[in-house]
Amino acid sequence: MSDEYASVAERAAREGSEVALAAFRTDIDVETKSGKTDVVTQADRSAQRRVIEVIRETHLEDAIVGEEDDELKTVPESGAAWVIDPIDGTNNFVRDTQVWATSVAAVEDGECLAAANVMPALGDVYVSDDEAVTLNGESVTVSEKTDPETFVVAPTIWWDFDRRDEYANACRAIVERFGDMRRYGCAQAVLSMVASGQLEATVTNVEVNAWDSVAGVHMVRQAGGVVTDVHGDRWVPGCTGLVASNGEAHDAVLAAAREIRPEG
Structure with a gap:
C-alpha cells in the first residue's frame, strides 16, 4: 500500500509544484499573515488546491492537513490523512531564491507511510515509501560521517x-x-x-x-x-x-x- 501512497504523493507534489513554478520569479503579490516574515501568495493557495485535486482523484474521504485556507492544522490521531505544504520556503520563493518545495505526506493513524518533496526550481524530487528514499529516482541514504x-x-x-x-x-x-x-x-x-x-x-x-x-x-x-x-x-x-x-x-x-x- 505504501507504494500506492508514494505514487500519489509524488504526482500530487509534482503537479502542485508546477502550479507554483509558473508563478516563480514573476510579479506576484505578497501578503503577510501573522507577522512581517510570515508571507503568503496566491501561488501557495493555487498550488495547494491542485495538490488536493490530485489526492481526491483516488482518496476521496481522507483528511487533509494543509498550511493554507481552511484545511486541518493538526494531524489526526486515527484514520488516513494527507499533510500538504504547497510552498515550503515562501520567503525564498518571493525573493526569487530557488530553495523551496512542494511537500506531500500520506499518514495513517498518525504515522507517515510515504512522502514526496518536489523542488522544481532546483530540479530535485525526493520520494520515500516504507523502505527507501530516492532523489531523482536514485536511492539515497544519510551521511556516513561520524566525527x-x-x-x-x-x-x-x-x-x-x-x-x-x-x-x-x-x-x-x-x-x-x-x-x-x-x-x-x-x-x-x-x-x-x-x-x-x-x-x-x-x-x-x-x-x-x-x-x-x-x-x-x-x-x-x-x-x-x-x-x-x-x-x-x-x-x-x-x-x-x-x-x-x-x-x-x-x-x-x-x-x-x-x-x-x-x-x-
Whole structure:
C-alpha cells in the first residue's frame, strides 16, 4: 500500500509544484499573515488546491492537513490523512531564491507511510515509501560521517523577533561543535538534505508545524537517520523541537539543540 501512497504523493507534489513554478520569479503579490516574515501568495493557495485535486482523484474521504485556507492544522490521531505544504520556503520563493518545495505526506493513524518533496526550481524530487528514499529516482541514504567536527548542520524553522537570542544561541551552539553551518529557509529541503547525506543534521527548539516536517522526518528515518525532540524522545507532531541527524553522533546534535534556550 505504501507504494500506492508514494505514487500519489509524488504526482500530487509534482503537479502542485508546477502550479507554483509558473508563478516563480514573476510579479506576484505578497501578503503577510501573522507577522512581517510570515508571507503568503496566491501561488501557495493555487498550488495547494491542485495538490488536493490530485489526492481526491483516488482518496476521496481522507483528511487533509494543509498550511493554507481552511484545511486541518493538526494531524489526526486515527484514520488516513494527507499533510500538504504547497510552498515550503515562501520567503525564498518571493525573493526569487530557488530553495523551496512542494511537500506531500500520506499518514495513517498518525504515522507517515510515504512522502514526496518536489523542488522544481532546483530540479530535485525526493520520494520515500516504507523502505527507501530516492532523489531523482536514485536511492539515497544519510551521511556516513561520524566525527562531529566534519558535520555540516543547519538551524531550521524560524525564531521570531522576540526569540532572536535563541536564534543566536542555535548558531553559536552549531559553530562551536561542528565543522560548518548552513541555513536554507526551507525545512523540508533541509530534512531532505539530511536524508540524502548533503547535511549531517538539523536542529530547532520550537514546535514545528506538521506541513513543515512530516514528509522530511519520514525521509530521514527511511534513509537511516534519527529524529527526536530536544529531550531525545522519538519525534512526533506537536513535540518541542526537532533534532534530525544521520544517527552517528546524535547526542552531540542534541547537546547543541539543548543550548538554544536562553537559560541553557
